[in-house]
Amino acid sequence: MSKPINKGTDERANLLSPKPAELVTLPSFMDCHDHQYTQIVIGLKGTVEFEVSGKGNLVGPGQGCVVTSGNDHAFGGVIGGSDILVLNMPPPKNDDPLILQKLNQLALEDTYFQLDGSIQKLIQMLSVEMQASPDDLLLSRACNDTVIALLQRHMLNYEPSKKESRFSLDAIDRYIEQHLSRKITVAQLAGSVFLAESHFHHLFKSQMGITPHQYVLGKRIDFAKSLIEKGQYTLGQVAEFTGFSSQSTFTHAFSRLLGMSPRHYKKTHNVK
Structure with a gap:
């Protein structure tokens, strides 16, 4: 006999769950938090400062970083209104852990990355659509799936001079x-x-x-x-x-x- 579905509980869970993909404008001050899901951040406009696991760096348009679940990190806009695309990954499932395994491995090897021109253009197009329809969950999910599917094939080495952690x-x-x-x-x-x-x-x-x-x-x-x-x-x-x-x-x-x-x-x- 199937269990009855608690719609109220499901709705509350959906409200608390982050969207698969979302556009965020960061303020000029720094914030710090962690979360129990892996997250990919890609710069769209302006410059963002990130620190993940003690590794600090600046992230500009077409650049990004991987933050694995439970890994606290600091972030904030540096120049003007800094816009980012955030891809929130679901918890891994037994039947499909492959993509998160790859992302977790990626974070261990290269927390920060640079995207090539072709995927940057695609991300800009998707961002325009998301900005026009911010409440479209289907579009958000499609953006997440598309970028994740192409991400590793369009990543380049990212080795700018890294910012030293500051203790003032x-x-x-x-x-x-x-x-x-x-x-x-x-x-x-x-x-x-x-x-x-x-x-x-x-x-x-x-x-x-x-x-x-x-x-x-x-x-x-x-x-x-x-x-x-x-x-x-x-x-x-x-x-x-x-x-x-x-x-x-x-x-x-x-x-x-x-x-x-x-x-x-x-x-x-x-x-x-």
Whole structure:
């Protein structure tokens, strides 16, 4: 006996699933994330900066990169409105794993690639059609299938001078100072210096000796101390200004790091 189909569940799954192919305009700031599916990114207009597994590079029109599933990466537009074509690959199936095996192998050998002129023209034509009909799922699927089928036969060696991964403590400090009153994630810190999250975390800990989370917490406590010493704010306001979710959370963190409560610290500095 066949199981009943839950249409609501299927519809929600479809809404959460990425389109097979989509056009994306990237902002000038960096973002960082990962996803549980392989993705191919091809530049259409402008210049995009990518970092995948610690390998940074610029991607222009006709160039691209492969991001395998679960591999966190940083990306952002560099010049003007940077447009990209994104091909989202489905999870591998037992009956047809060949294409994803090839792509995963490709990513190990050449994360970045250059396409020849013939497939670039085809991609531009498909992009124009997709731009005219952004909600056409059949067109999106056809674009994905067509480009994937031709991709490996039209790839060229791509060996420009690769950008070195950047670790600027000044840039990290500026980002923290600008966002200290709110939650700051490791992914956001990584994006502030154009690095993928896992690479940033490893690099930060190896150079600073502490985790990014510990560093941000130290910054919050240092700022809290300066606010308390000014004597212009209540401890509740200090907790809010320094990004703690509550005064009790602030008190616990402050006491653990300094060995005294914020109230005691206030008294030691003769603040009423």
